[in-house]
Every structure is written in C-alpha cells, then in structure tokens.
Amino acid sequence: MMFNKLKIHQQNLRKSLIATQQLLSNLENTNTDIIIMQEPYTRNSNKILGFPSNSHMYQTDENSIPKTGIFVNNLNLYCKKIEKFTNAWMTTIQIQLFKSLLVICNVYIEPNTISSHHIEFLRDLLKTYENVPLILTGDFNARHTLWNDRIINKHGECIYDLIIEFDLFLHNNKNATCLTINGTSIIDLTLSNHRATPHVKNWTTKINHQTIFDHALIGFEYGPDEKIPQRMYNTTRRFNEKKADWTKFKEYFDLETINNITRNIEHAQTTNTIDYNILRLTEIIQKAALHSIPIIKRSNYHKKSQWWDNELKCMQIVVQNKRYLFTKERDPRDRQCRYDEYKLSRNIFINTMRKKKLQKWKEFIEEIDTNNTWGNTHKQIKQKLNPKTYTLPILDDFPPSDHRKIIENIVNSMFPTHHNLLDRQLHQNTSPEQEYNISKEYIESLISKSSSKKAPGSDNITNAMLKPDKQDYHDYHNYRPISLLPNIGKLLEKILQFEIQNFLMTNNKINPQQHGFTRSKSTITALQAIKTKILTEKRQKLTSLIAIDFTGAFDNADWSIIIDNMHQLQLPQHLIQMMHSYFQHRTITMKHNTNEYSKVMTKGCPQGSPLSPLLWNILINKLLDTFNTSNASIYAYADDLTVICSATKLDDLHMALTNSMHFINSFSHSHNLKINFTKTKILNFHKKTFNHPVIIDSNIIEIVDKMKILGVTFENHHIKSKLNFGTHIKNVMNKAMKIKNVIFNYCKNTFGIDNKKRRNLFKGMIRPILTYGSEIWSDQINKKQKNSLESIQHQLLKNSVMGFKTVSKMCVQSLTKTVSLNTHINIKKMKFFHKCNIQRIDTDDINKYIQDYKKTKITEILSQTNENFKSFFVNNFIPNFIHTNFYTTQFLTGHGPFGEYFHKLRIIDNPSCTCDNSSMQNPSHLLLNCPHYSSIKRELNLHHIMDLPSFIVNKENFKRFKKLCKYIHDHLRSIEASNRQSHYQNDHTR
Incomplete structure (x- = not known):
C-alpha cells in the first residue's frame, strides 16, 4: 500500500495540557501524518502526556524531562527513532520511503542557552545524513534578518552559520511564528538539505489570536518522487x-x-x-x-478521545476568548482582573477535563454492566506485562523494494525443500482395514468445541460462522510463525487426530514415557516421573540430568518417516492414506503488506495445527521405544527430552551421559533431525567434577548449576533426599510481584473492577503462576518460602476486598471464600496423586470430597477472625451475595476510620464517639446506636434493625447496608478533615 505525500504539522505547546488538547482537536479531521512538538506537556515527568495511550510517540529515553517529541498519527508509516540523535532537546526519526529514507529532526533550544554542544550535535547530524533527505525543524529561539526578523541574537548567528555551512534551504516566509504581548518574532524554523528541499511544499503558518497558543501552527507537506509505503496489517479476521x-x-x-x-x-x-x-x-x-456481517474497518489514524465532548469544546472557546482579552488589555488594573478571570476559567476547564477523562477511564476499566472478569482490566494488565509489537525488524529496517526478496529468503530458510519417499510408502499396505464412519453429530460436536477466538485461515471463515523474550529479531531463527489454517480444514485435522490418537492409546502404541499431548498425561506427570527418578537414584548413586533441545523440531519433522512409523505402529490403512493425502500439495504463504510468497511444503508440522503434536509423537516414539542405554532413563513431553543417568562411579556416569547423547544424536541423524547443542545442558545432582567434558560431534555439552524443565527450575540440594527449588520459588515470586504491581495500578480501593472480578482475576491469573508444579516442589521447600508465597496471596486478596493494610489473613480469606495457598496446594496434590494412583483417597466422588474439605477449611478460617467480624456472621457462614467494597469491608473487619481502631493504633487518645463521651466509636455503635445516623437509616429502611447480622440477612438489606456504610464513612472522614483544619488554624494563630 502506497501514498504520495506526508502531511506534517509543527507546534510549540508551552507545556500546556489545554494546548495539547486544542492541537489534537484542531487536527482531528485533517489526517495529519506527523505532529512535531516543542515544549510538550509532561507534568515534570519523563513522559510526554496528553496523547492517546497507544500513541506512536517518539521522545528521549533518558531519565529527563523531554523538551521535544514527534507524534506519528499515521499508524501505518514505517518509522524508527534514531537513538544517536535523540535527547532531551532533540528528537530524530527516520521514515522509510520505497527505496530510501526521510530523516526528520525536531529541536528545541531554550532562550539564551545555545552552546557549542548544540552546534556540534547539529553539525554531526547534518554530516551523517548529507546524502539522505533531511528536514530540520523546531523552536530554535533564533532571530535573524535572514528570515525577516527585526533583530539578530546569538542563537540566530549560530543557526545562520549552520545554514551557510551546509547549504540548507529556509522555508519560512515573512509571517511571524511567535506572538506575545511584547511583539512578534520568527523563532520557529523549517530547514531542509538539498535532498529534501524540492519535495517540501505548501509551507504555511497560522496564528489565531483567540487561541491558547503563543506560537503559530506550522504546516507543510513532503511529496517525494517515489511512493511512500504504508504498513498493512494483514489479518485473516475480516468480519465483525x-x-x-x-x-x-x-x-x-x-x-x-x-x-x-x-x-x-x-x-x-x-x-x-x-x-x-x-x-x-x-x-x-x-x-x-x-x-x-459487516467488514471490520481499520483506520490509519488515531481515533479522537471519547471523553472530549461539546461541553469541553464550549469551555475551551470561553478560555481562549478570556485569554485573548487578557493579552490585549493595556491598563494594568484591568489587565489583572482579566487575568484573574482567565485563570479561574482555565482552572475550571482543566479540572473538568480531568474529571471527564477520569470518569471515562473508570467506565472503561470497571465495566459495571458486565460480569466478565477477563474484560478491559485484564487486557490492560496483559498489555502492560507483555506489550504487543506489530513490527518486523527483519523486514521493517529495510527498504520496501527489498521486501519481496527478504520474504522469499525467510520462507525458504524456515521451510527448506526436502525430498521424501511418500509415494513409495503409500503402497506398503501392512496395516489392517477398519470400518470408518464419521457422523454429522460428531462433526457438529467438533464445531461446538472449537474456539471462536482463534484466528481464521486465508478463507476468513471463523468458527463462529460454522457455529453460528528480547532477542535479535533480524535473525529468522528467532521467529516462531503460527500457521493460520482454514477452520474447515481444521475440522478434518481434528477428526484425524481423534481417530489416530484413539487407535494408539487403545492399543498401547505410544511409549508410556511420552507425556506430551497424551491422554491422562501432562507436564506435571512428566515432572513427577523426573523428580521421582532423581530422588530414587540420588540417594545411592551419582546422578545427572540431560535436557536435549532439537533445532526447529516441528518444522523439520520428516513426512516419509512419519508415514513409515505409522505403518510400523500398524495404524489402519485408511488413516495412513488420509495422512498421505494430507501431506500432498501443502503450501505455506507469507504475507507482508502487498508482498506475498508461497512455497510447496515438503516437511514439517505447522504450529497451530491440531495434528502437529500427535505427528511429532509418532515420529519420536521410536526413540523412546528403542532407547536402551545402560544406567539411563528417558522422558519426553512432545519435543522436550530429558535423560537421567546414574552410576556409583564418576567414570561410569560420564559414560552413561556420553552413550545416551550418542544414541539420541544417531537417531536424530537417521530421522533428519538436528540437536541444538548450544541449548542442550547437563545438570549434576552431586558435587563431583568430571575428569573431561561430554563431547558429541565436537560439541561440548555445557554443565549448569540450575535448569528449567517444563517450566520448573531444578537445582541440586546438599541433602541427598531433597531437591532445591529455591530459584524456581524466587522466579515465581518476582513474576507474581510484577503482575501484582500492575494490578494495583488498575485496581485501587475506590477505583477499578469490583470485588468478585478481582478475586476471579487472582484465582485465574496469578494463583496458577504461584502454584504451577506445586505437586512436585511443595514438599521440597522450607517454611520461609511457603510464607513468602502466602504473603503475595494475602496482598492480592486484601486488594480484592479493598481492605486496610492491617486487615488479617483470616478476614480476607473469609470474605473471598479462598483457602490459604498452602491448603490450595495440598488440594492440588491430593487430586493429582489420586488421579495418578500414587496415593488414592478412599472415596467414590473425589470432587465432593474436595468440596467438603474446602468448606471445612473455610469454616476453620472464619472461626479465627476477630470479634467484630464474627458479630456479623454468627452462624459461621457467609452468604454468596456478600461481595464487599471499600466501605463495607471497613465495617465488617473493624479496620476503618473508627475511634476504637485509631485508638488501638495510638493515632488518637479518645476512642469515644462524637455523639457522647461514653460510647466507644466502633462499627457496632455507629450502625446500631449512634443518633447521628438515625435519619439515613430511616431513609434506607434500616431503622428497625437491632443487631448486626440483620444487615446481611438478605440481598436487599445488604444493598442498603452498602449505602449506609458509605454515608457513615464519608461523614467520619469529613469530621476528621474538619478537625485537621481546626488544628492547623490554631497552630497557625499561635
């Protein structure tokens, strides 16, 4: 996709939020591609503020206040920041043209501060890009008669010398670019070198006296001889x-x-x-x-802010007019009055703007009209933790004229041509025939189970229609393309996958040490087998573990070997024939913008296909069946291979490791696979050192002191009967803390999603991270590590009930109906051991047993809460409709702005209520006996209630109880604020 010109605007924003919003409002319908700004609004932070959160904003990464920035409004331009020439006072970007670059540099030099540092930096920029189109623009605070200003200052002399030295073209005309009460000046300049000058057109300035701006809005176009390429987002999801x-x-x-x-x-x-x-x-x-179905429309430009409405537009006009009247007034007394009027209206405008912005943000985050936990808050958290990038440096950093050739090289490198023997193998009919019938009901069940969220294939047909780490991204090896397959084709793959899997499992054809994509197996069963073997051998022998990594395992799966293995496994002939047909004439297509390249595939299992893991298991099954190295055991989860070797003597252990690697390496060569020796590691569970390294095909296998296996980090422990999972717990804690900090930004006590969604977010997003693999490591960690994990759960659950920092674990767990993390881990272990027949529980219904166990634990927790909490829940039971908020949690737990609570913390001396001096100010008194709140209780129809449990006896009462709690809380806080003000005034008077 190409277009002919860039529309560029430049504006000094004078560090003003109002100016920023006015600029965006003025340019709303102009389809401006690039906005160059000086003195942006930052609020004294190191980020430019006021622009959409997903903006393509280029600024300095230094920990300093940016004085310049470039906002790329056209989302589809190929842009990149030039780090060398970007700092606090200068921002430089390059825009990819079809065969060359355009460099745009934005400069702001404060008045009377220009130095040799500035000049040398600009000189270096102009020299570096002298043969590339370059536009140098900004607020130089430079005045000179060359550009029709009245005077010459030091800034003007320096910039004049640069213009002469590098033969720069000055695009300014006689129009002023800055208008103040002291007069006009021309200090905002647009310069270009000889490569860019012929293409800069329609340069204009626009000063509106009734605006917030002192500086003119400068606009111009850049129209090169060649087309300007735009990034196209090639998505197969076409329909809304x-x-x-x-x-x-x-x-x-x-x-x-x-x-x-x-x-x-x-x-x-x-x-x-x-x-x-x-x-x-x-x-x-x-x-x-x-x-x-309407087609999804995608705009090239940022959408306007939803909170910007007609009320704000009217207020903006009023502020502009008042400012204009103030600047034109000459009488000092009237001028001060005008200024006060302008300042008042400006402050009201800013506060209103912030309130509307905050209100829209709250509506977006809280989504009170839906019970979906995984809505906008969850999406924002995920985006914050794993920012999406839509760039491909392997392509974007090169001219679009080279893209077609690069795409061809990528596809050929990732999917090299392989000559196989499929046709010969089709006639090896060694398998029995079976009756094969696929019913309509079976197809419908497959469709109903398919996810509608999966991206469709090139046919754009979704399942809904059928239903009604940072690396070198210039290296293709660091990309993992997911194949977008047609959903109708996926149905066929699911049928084949079910039939083949069913035959293999029914006839025990898959090796029991294959735990990947196999019924009743998982990463946890694989880890349990590995852990058990290590601990068994470690007690009596020297033990080591090898983790083997294949280079592009799925991409290099040989089809002819898969078909051959299917014959050896005696799969029914019709399934083999269907697989043979499935492998025929398969093409891979890579699309990028208007370029695409297709190639016939000759090997590999596409990632994203339901069949791929099963086909890999068929390929690798022979290795597991034939592996017979002495003193060694092999375990697999899909393409993750683990070998555990043990021996009483160090030399025998070394031999077992070497022989195991030779066996697997030999298998890899014969099956057209390749071991990645740089990622293949050895972990020793002993303290001895080998006399010489393990060497395979001239590759030394590295020995490490810790190793991640299927997501769990193993280490040696000095005690022979234990393993060390300290690093794993530390990594889990760090990851959970990172997520917790992000969640706390979006979920405050008085802001964010409700209690139920927060609890579900914890249980569905963070607890699985904290407890992954706990069936394996929970009996190997110490009490301190367990307490650290419990602490994170408590912090997150406390946030979910919006409670004070001092609220106890028992109260928090009771309100959220969540057992302790240790109990949850024990439940996971019970279910896993029962299912795997490691430790069976004497029950006919394991799920009911677990439910009863949870209820018992929650009842125990409730019995350990404080007296205030128990006074509400006298029957040791919390109804399901109890979903607390910031206000109700304070009254239920007794931790709030109450005299009794503050007195315990030694914040105040007198815990009595303000209604009299004899009653203790606590939730019970405030809710039942305090005369201050008789009228509000009557309004809420709660005046007849004589005990605390009655407030929560049913759903309607609890709704009224929430309102009463908020009213009392706000009243107590207002009294507190009034007392503080009185103390301040008394101190000030003294």
Whole structure:
C-alpha cells in the first residue's frame, strides 16, 4: 500500500495540557501524518502526556524531562527513532520511503542557552545524513534578518552559520511564528538539505489570536518522487461478528445446493472432486458472510478521545476568548482582573477535563454492566506485562523494494525443500482395514468445541460462522510463525487426530514415557516421573540430568518417516492414506503488506495445527521405544527430552551421559533431525567434577548449576533426599510481584473492577503462576518460602476486598471464600496423586470430597477472625451475595476510620464517639446506636434493625447496608478533615 505525500504539522505547546488538547482537536479531521512538538506537556515527568495511550510517540529515553517529541498519527508509516540523535532537546526519526529514507529532526533550544554542544550535535547530524533527505525543524529561539526578523541574537548567528555551512534551504516566509504581548518574532524554523528541499511544499503558518497558543501552527507537506509505503496489517479476521445478522446469514444457504455438495463428496472418486466441492462450500459461506456481517474497518489514524465532548469544546472557546482579552488589555488594573478571570476559567476547564477523562477511564476499566472478569482490566494488565509489537525488524529496517526478496529468503530458510519417499510408502499396505464412519453429530460436536477466538485461515471463515523474550529479531531463527489454517480444514485435522490418537492409546502404541499431548498425561506427570527418578537414584548413586533441545523440531519433522512409523505402529490403512493425502500439495504463504510468497511444503508440522503434536509423537516414539542405554532413563513431553543417568562411579556416569547423547544424536541423524547443542545442558545432582567434558560431534555439552524443565527450575540440594527449588520459588515470586504491581495500578480501593472480578482475576491469573508444579516442589521447600508465597496471596486478596493494610489473613480469606495457598496446594496434590494412583483417597466422588474439605477449611478460617467480624456472621457462614467494597469491608473487619481502631493504633487518645463521651466509636455503635445516623437509616429502611447480622440477612438489606456504610464513612472522614483544619488554624494563630 502506497501514498504520495506526508502531511506534517509543527507546534510549540508551552507545556500546556489545554494546548495539547486544542492541537489534537484542531487536527482531528485533517489526517495529519506527523505532529512535531516543542515544549510538550509532561507534568515534570519523563513522559510526554496528553496523547492517546497507544500513541506512536517518539521522545528521549533518558531519565529527563523531554523538551521535544514527534507524534506519528499515521499508524501505518514505517518509522524508527534514531537513538544517536535523540535527547532531551532533540528528537530524530527516520521514515522509510520505497527505496530510501526521510530523516526528520525536531529541536528545541531554550532562550539564551545555545552552546557549542548544540552546534556540534547539529553539525554531526547534518554530516551523517548529507546524502539522505533531511528536514530540520523546531523552536530554535533564533532571530535573524535572514528570515525577516527585526533583530539578530546569538542563537540566530549560530543557526545562520549552520545554514551557510551546509547549504540548507529556509522555508519560512515573512509571517511571524511567535506572538506575545511584547511583539512578534520568527523563532520557529523549517530547514531542509538539498535532498529534501524540492519535495517540501505548501509551507504555511497560522496564528489565531483567540487561541491558547503563543506560537503559530506550522504546516507543510513532503511529496517525494517515489511512493511512500504504508504498513498493512494483514489479518485473516475480516468480519465483525459482534454485529452479525445470523438470521440473514442462514438465509443465504440453499438446502438443495448443500445437499448436492454433500452427495458429490460422498460419491467422490478423486481428491480433486472433494477439493472442488469444498471450495464451493467455502464460497457459499463467504458470500453469506459478505451479505450479513459487516467488514471490520481499520483506520490509519488515531481515533479522537471519547471523553472530549461539546461541553469541553464550549469551555475551551470561553478560555481562549478570556485569554485573548487578557493579552490585549493595556491598563494594568484591568489587565489583572482579566487575568484573574482567565485563570479561574482555565482552572475550571482543566479540572473538568480531568474529571471527564477520569470518569471515562473508570467506565472503561470497571465495566459495571458486565460480569466478565477477563474484560478491559485484564487486557490492560496483559498489555502492560507483555506489550504487543506489530513490527518486523527483519523486514521493517529495510527498504520496501527489498521486501519481496527478504520474504522469499525467510520462507525458504524456515521451510527448506526436502525430498521424501511418500509415494513409495503409500503402497506398503501392512496395516489392517477398519470400518470408518464419521457422523454429522460428531462433526457438529467438533464445531461446538472449537474456539471462536482463534484466528481464521486465508478463507476468513471463523468458527463462529460454522457455529453460528528480547532477542535479535533480524535473525529468522528467532521467529516462531503460527500457521493460520482454514477452520474447515481444521475440522478434518481434528477428526484425524481423534481417530489416530484413539487407535494408539487403545492399543498401547505410544511409549508410556511420552507425556506430551497424551491422554491422562501432562507436564506435571512428566515432572513427577523426573523428580521421582532423581530422588530414587540420588540417594545411592551419582546422578545427572540431560535436557536435549532439537533445532526447529516441528518444522523439520520428516513426512516419509512419519508415514513409515505409522505403518510400523500398524495404524489402519485408511488413516495412513488420509495422512498421505494430507501431506500432498501443502503450501505455506507469507504475507507482508502487498508482498506475498508461497512455497510447496515438503516437511514439517505447522504450529497451530491440531495434528502437529500427535505427528511429532509418532515420529519420536521410536526413540523412546528403542532407547536402551545402560544406567539411563528417558522422558519426553512432545519435543522436550530429558535423560537421567546414574552410576556409583564418576567414570561410569560420564559414560552413561556420553552413550545416551550418542544414541539420541544417531537417531536424530537417521530421522533428519538436528540437536541444538548450544541449548542442550547437563545438570549434576552431586558435587563431583568430571575428569573431561561430554563431547558429541565436537560439541561440548555445557554443565549448569540450575535448569528449567517444563517450566520448573531444578537445582541440586546438599541433602541427598531433597531437591532445591529455591530459584524456581524466587522466579515465581518476582513474576507474581510484577503482575501484582500492575494490578494495583488498575485496581485501587475506590477505583477499578469490583470485588468478585478481582478475586476471579487472582484465582485465574496469578494463583496458577504461584502454584504451577506445586505437586512436585511443595514438599521440597522450607517454611520461609511457603510464607513468602502466602504473603503475595494475602496482598492480592486484601486488594480484592479493598481492605486496610492491617486487615488479617483470616478476614480476607473469609470474605473471598479462598483457602490459604498452602491448603490450595495440598488440594492440588491430593487430586493429582489420586488421579495418578500414587496415593488414592478412599472415596467414590473425589470432587465432593474436595468440596467438603474446602468448606471445612473455610469454616476453620472464619472461626479465627476477630470479634467484630464474627458479630456479623454468627452462624459461621457467609452468604454468596456478600461481595464487599471499600466501605463495607471497613465495617465488617473493624479496620476503618473508627475511634476504637485509631485508638488501638495510638493515632488518637479518645476512642469515644462524637455523639457522647461514653460510647466507644466502633462499627457496632455507629450502625446500631449512634443518633447521628438515625435519619439515613430511616431513609434506607434500616431503622428497625437491632443487631448486626440483620444487615446481611438478605440481598436487599445488604444493598442498603452498602449505602449506609458509605454515608457513615464519608461523614467520619469529613469530621476528621474538619478537625485537621481546626488544628492547623490554631497552630497557625499561635
């Protein structure tokens, strides 16, 4: 996708939020591509503020206040910051043209501060890019008669010398660029070198006297001889299914045509007939979608802020007019009055703007109209933790004219041509025939189980229609492409996957040490087998572990070997024939903008296919079956291989390690696989050192002191009966703390999603991280590590009930109905050991047993809460409708702005209520007996309540109770604020 010119605007914002919003408002419908700004609004931080949160904003990364910035409003431009020439006073970016670059440099030099440092920096920039189109623009605070200013200052002399030295073209005309009460000046300049000058057009300035700006809005266009490329987001998700008319969609399906296609497929004699009819069906679905589902529209430019409304526009006009009247007033007394009026209206405008912005943000984050935990808050947290990038440095850092060739090289490198023996193997009919029947109901069940969130293939058909780490990204090895497969094709893959898997499992064809993508197996079963073996051997022998990594395992799976292995596993012939057909004429297509390259695949299992893990298991199964190295055991989870070796003597252990590696390396060579020796490591569970390294094909296998296996980090422990998981716990803690800090930014006590969503967020997002693999490591860690994990849970649950820092674990766990982390881990272990027959529980219904166990634990927790809490829940039972907020939590726990609580903390001397001097100010008194709140209780129809449990006896009472708590809380806080003000005034008087 190409276009002919760039529309660029430049503005000095005078560090003003109002100016920033006015600029965005003025340029709202102009489709400006680039906004160059000086003195942006930062609020004295190191970030430019006031622009959309997902803005393509380029500024300095230094820990200093940026004085310049470049906002790229056109999301599809190929832009990149030039780090060498970006600092607090200068921002430089490059824009990729079709065959060359355009460099734009934005400068702000404060008045009377220009130095040799500035000049040398600019001189270096101009020399570096003398043969590239370069635009140098900004507020130089430079005045000179060369650009029609009245006077010459030091800044002007220095910039004049640069213009002469580098033969720069000055685009300014006689119009002033800065207007103040002291007069006009021309200090905002636009310069270009000889490469850029012919292409800079329509340079204009615009000063509106009734605006907030002192500086003119400068605008110009850049129209190169070559086209300007734009990034296209090639997505297969074409239709907006949220706005689909499914009734109309169904009307486009003619039953007779569908039946005809079905009959043609059922009686097909060749694969071409099947392909033709599937294509017809695909076209029918696509046509129906085009007529009933709107196409997703994607704008090239940032959308305007939703909180900017007509009220703010009117207020903005008022502020501008008052400022204009103030600047034009000459009488000092009237001028001060005008200024006071302007300042008052400006402050009201800013406060209103902030309130509206905050209110819209709260509505966006809280989503009070939905119970979905995984809405906007969850998305914001995920984006903060793992920022999405839509750039491909391997392509974007090169001219678009080279993209087609680069794409071809990427595809050929990732998917090299491989000559296999598929045709010969098709005739090796060594497998029995079986009756094979796929019912309509079975197909419908597969469709219903398919996720609608998965990206569709090149046909744009989604399942909903069928349902009604930082690395060198210039290296293709560091990319893991996910294949976007047609969903109709995925149905066939799921059928094949189920039938093949069912045959292999029923007939015990898969080696029991394969734990990946196998029924009743998981990463945890693999880790349990590895842990058990290590501990068994470690007690009596020297033990070591090898973790083997294959280079591009799935991408290099040999189809002919897979078919050969299927014959050896005696799979039914029709399944082998279908797989043979499945491998034929498969193409891989890579698209980037308008470029695409396709290639016929000859090997590999596409990542994203339901079949790929199973095909890999068939390929690697022979290794597991034939592995017979002495003193060694092998375990697999898909392509993750682990070998545990043990021996009484160090030399025998070394031999076992070497022989194991030779065996696996030999298998890899014969099966066209390649071991990645740089990622293959050895972990010793002993303190001895080998006399010489383990060497395979001239590659030394590195020995490490810790190793991550299937997400759990193992280390040696000095006690022979234990393993060390200290690093794993530390990593888990760091990860959880990082997530916790992000969550706390979006979930405050009086701001953010409600209690129920916060609790679900913890249970679904953080607790799985804290407890992953706990079945393996929980009996190997110490009490301090367990307490650290419990502490993180407590902090997050305390946030979910919006309680004070001093609220106890028992109160928090009771309100959230969440057992301690240690109890949760024990439950996970019980279920796992019971399922794996390691330690069976004497029960017919394990789920009911676990539920009863949880209830018992929660009852125990409730019995340990404070007396204030128990006074509400006298029956040791918390109803399901109890979802607390910031106010109710304070009254339920007794930790709030109450005299009794503050007295315990020694914040105040007198714990009595203000209604009299004899009653202790606590939740019980305030809710039941305090006369200050009789009227509000009568309004809420709570005046008849005589005890605390009655406030929460039913859902309606609890709703009123929430309102009462908020009213009392706000009243107590207002009294507190009033007392502080009185003390301050008394101290000030003294």
